[in-house]
Amino acid sequence: MxxxxxxxIKMAGRPAVEIESPVEPKELFLPRFSCRFxxxxxxxxxxxxxxxGQVLARDPGNHGVPLLAPRDxxxxxxxxxxxIVLRGLSAxxxxxxETPEAPAHISRELGSVGMKRYKLxxxxxxxxxxxxxxxxxxDPFGSPQAVLVxxxxxxxxxxxxxxxxxxMLSNFTxxxxxxxxxxEYQPIYLVLPKVATAFAEQVREAVRGYAYIKPVQVPLRYPFDHFKILAKALGLSxxxxxxxxxxxxxxxxxxDRSLTMSLPCDTKVISIGGSGAIAPTHLTVMxxxxxxxxxxxxIAAGPVRIINGGALTGQAIGPEQLGIDVECAGLTLLSEHVNREFLGFVRPGSDRRSYSRCFLSALRRPMPERMTTAVRGERRPCVACGFCEEVCPVGIMPHLLHKxxxxxxxxxxxxxxLDLCIACGLCSFVCPSxxxxxxxFRQTAETIRQEHQN
Ligand code: SF4
Ligand code: SF4
Known part of the structure; x- marks a missing residue:
């Protein structure tokens, strides 16, 4: 590849490996929006x-995906x-x-495969x-060229x-x-980390007998887990x-839950991590x-920014969102940096690593860094260091685009x-300015899209 x-990226504040279950809430606040829906x-x-499991609402622009009731x-x-607020919950x-009946044209054209996809x-x-x-x-009833897992x-x-x-390894297999x-015949690429741990070996062993699965190993460098990067590296156009x-x-x-057990998918694992989290953790929530x-x-005392999703790609949550949305993968809590950093640009501090090797911290062994919302001093113009271009996984020149x-x-x-940008945010992360x-880039891409539409 x-x-x-x-x-x-090495960051302090990563969640522990256990998964907790929080107490049953008294009411649920189901947002009727998420990143895609x-x-x-x-x-x-x-x-x-x-x-x-009852359908509360649907997204007509996305094949009618449902918003399901996680409780009575x-x-x-x-x-x-x-x-949608659910009260008087029973656990x-x-x-x-019951397996829902697929529309006649789906059963006719796709047979049992169509019925399974409708069930999903x-x-x-x-x-x-x-x-x-x-x-x-x-499209759930379309025909893919391959599947990446x-x-x-x-x-x-x-x-x-x-x-x-x-x-849940047996559920996974x-x-x-x-x-x-x-x-039908399309390959499934199973993307595994290029690490030599006992568990990684256990997973490789568990899928060894499946002829249709092609394991691929990827180094642990952000954002090599991005689907577009993986598809390109595998030659999938x-x-x-x-x-x-x-x-x-x-x-x-x-x-597995829906097709093997006929259960609605009404819980998910999310993480809570970051410098503003007390005891970062994983949780099964609805x-x-x-x-x-x-x-x-x-959440730690003091001002903390709550981000829906990851530190580099998530969006800050406003007061209008009351509950976890159906696509939430985690909440990232970053301590708000309120005091101005005097000369933060030229002296990032021995406790913070910079992508640049010209600071004293470069002499230290790589250590998990405490990430806050600090910009290391006031905002500055581009200094043409080229770091953003070095790390960009799609080979474009972010500094040129910026100009x-x-x-x-x-x-x-x-x-x-700009169309090649996958919005991974890594260029912003390493930028010393x-x-x-x-x-x-996200806003400009949206402006260009709107101009093309008009
Ligand atoms: S330009 Fe920046 S955000 Fe876009 S792909 Fe490159 S590093 Fe990621
Ligand atoms: S990393 Fe920042 S300062 Fe360096 S070239 Fe890119 S935009 Fe300019």
């Missing part, structure tokens, strides 16, 4: 009693804040649901699937695949078998007709779990291939 750029089509009325309770519509154990969609497991090249939800998670603080697999049963499907360990476990309650004993955006020359920005390159 040919991979370029990347960086081995907008559950705009309501399927219930205000004050209606709902059963666990009474639904209240908070239209202003775009949440009944999950019951196997209706029980909430399809939401774990991505199109490798653009991150979109693929990644056990990696390299954005600091997010729940790694091995944490979820450790206690059963989920791989279920995945294979959805395909972008094809709208036959996309590459991609999913992580949670998706394989969801396949969508809608109140964020305030989840963080009450886990072209500053000049508002969008034609030149396009020629410099702390320029928010990733965010700038």
């Amino acid at each position: 040919k991979l370029c750029g990347g960086y081995d 907008r559950f705009s089509e309501l399927c219930i009325g205000d004050g209606q009693h709902v059963r666990r 309770g009474t639904a209240h519509l908070d239209l202003e804040k775009e949440h 009944n154990p999950p019951e196997a649901l 969609l209706t029980l909430g497991a399809w939401q774990y699937m991505f199109t490798a090249h653009n991150g979109a939800l693929p 990644s056990t990696l998670r390299l954005d600091p603080f997010l729940a790694r695949g091995d944490i979820q697999m450790k206690t 059963r989920g791989l078998e279920q995945l294979q049963s959805l395909l 972008h094809d709208d007709e036959h996309p590459t499907w991609a999913l992580r360990v949670g998706g394989i476990l969801a396949m 969508p809608g779990y109140p964020i305030k309650e989840l963080l009450s004993a886990r 072209l955006i500053y000049q508002n020359d969008l034609d030149a920005v396009e020629r410099a291939r 702390k320029i928010a390159l990733g965010e700038e």
Whole structure:
């Protein structure tokens, strides 16, 4: 596999390897939005009693993926804040649901495979699937060219695949078998870390007998777990007709849960980590779990920024989001840096490592660094160090793009291939001037997209 750029990010505040279960909440606040989904089509009325696994709303723009009720309770519509609030919850154990009847044309065209895929969609497991090249939800009834299953998670603080697999390896291999049963002849690439641990060897051993699985090993450098990077390194080209499907360990476990046990996928493993977390941890939670309650004993005193997702790619959560959304992989808590750092740029401090080797900290052995929202002194102009270009995994020149955006020359920005950017945020992370390159590129890409539409 040919991979370029990347960086081995070492951060203090990573969660422990155990997975905790928090107490049952008294009410759930289910956001009707997540990174990819907008559950705009309501399927219930205000004050209606709902059963666990019942469809509360759907996203008509994404093959009708459902927002499921994680518990029995009474639904209240908070239209202003775009949440469905479930009250009067009962913690009944999950019951196997009746296999929903697939529409006639799906059974006719795809037979039992179509029925299985419909079951994945209706029980909430399809939401774990991505199109490798653009991150979109693929058509559940389409035909992929290959499937990527990644056990990696390299954005600091997010729940790694091995944490979820450790206690559920047999469910994982059963989920791989279920995945294979959805395909005809397409290969499944199982992406494993290039590490020599006993557990990594156990996983390799567990999948050794599966002829359709092709294990690939990837060094632990961020963002080599990104599906687009992996697809490119494996020579899987972008094809709208036959996309590459991609999913992580949670998706394989969801396949097992829905297809083997006929249970709705109403819990997930998320992480809470970062410099603002007390005892960083992994938790099994249900969508809608109140964020305030989840963080009450886990967030450090003082101002802390709450980020939905990873430290490099997540988005700060505003007060409008009350509960965990269906796609949340973790909450990253970063202590807000309030005091101005005097000459922070030229003396990052012996406790903090810089990508640049020109500071004293470079003499120390690599150590987990404490990540805060500090920009190491005031914002500065580009110093043309070239670090962003060195680490960029898609081989574009972030510093050049930054200059072209500053000049508002969008034609030149396009020629410099902004479209290749995967928004991994690594260029911003290593930039000694702390320029928010990733965010700038995301906004410019959106402007260009809108200009093309008009
Ligand atoms: S955010 Fe884009 S430009 Fe920056 S390192 Fe990642 S891929 Fe390269
Ligand atoms: S890392 Fe920052 S300062 Fe260095 S070249 Fe890139 S944009 Fe400029």
